[in-house]
Amino acid sequence: MNTRSTDLLLGEPADRSNWTVRLRTRLEHTVPPGEALPDRQPVYVTSWIYVFGVLTLAAFVVILATGGVLALGGAAWWHTSGLGHFVNSLHLWSVELFFAFMVVHLWGKYWMAAWRGKRALTWMTGVVAFLGSIGTAFTGYLSQSNFDSQWIAGQAKDGLNAVGIGAWFNVLNPGQMLLWHVVLLPFVVGLLIVVHVILVRRHGVVPPIDAVEE
């Protein structure tokens, strides 16, 4: 009777050549124990300027939820029914608030040089998420399926063709723009936001410039 190879590993130290073990170890070391969802914060966090990050996150959740409802109903629903108009407006105004909160968050973090203390990757994931959000909003305006979206596409095509990406990113193709808006870009922006928040939890909230880091 043959002995299975896994039987020999029971009770032995974790095998570092096993990718599951490496991934588990990496996850355990990414955020220090107790820091993932802390119930206490440094005293300098008691300021309104530290609220705008989570406000941006809250607006993003509303955007995803209302976008999901719009996807269920479809363009005819959001153009013709009262409830469709309402959800469409919720989607638009949560985007407006998302950008307003994100820009105030950006101003606050810029003026306190939030990349200090090995937080450069936190800063850069925020920058790229901001740029990705602009692309997501742009493809959203192109997906309205009205005269406004046609006008924006007609105006944008020349600029995008001039920089040579019109063949791959065709703003006159509403099907392609809708799929970029509801699948590709939200996935990228959502992933960047998750990494951004994990990095904030890993390195802690940046202190004001004249404060001692706790």
Add this chain to the structure above:
Amino acid sequence: MAPPASIEARSHRDGEAMGAPDLVAETAGRYVHWGVIQISVTNLVIIGAMLVLFVLALVLPFPGSHGDDAPKSPR
């Protein structure tokens, strides 16, 4: 092959009707011009409101905060 005279005449009439200047696009709103800078009043007001929000976030006291007397958290 040329279209029948009746069709050609009807298309001319339709063209004249569509060309009537009774469909005027809405105005694009008010704009502020300052040298090469051109911005709509709406966008200017929104940017101003965000700046006010930023300043208020810096100067308004946060509920529950007690200045420098607050206990330090053991992070």
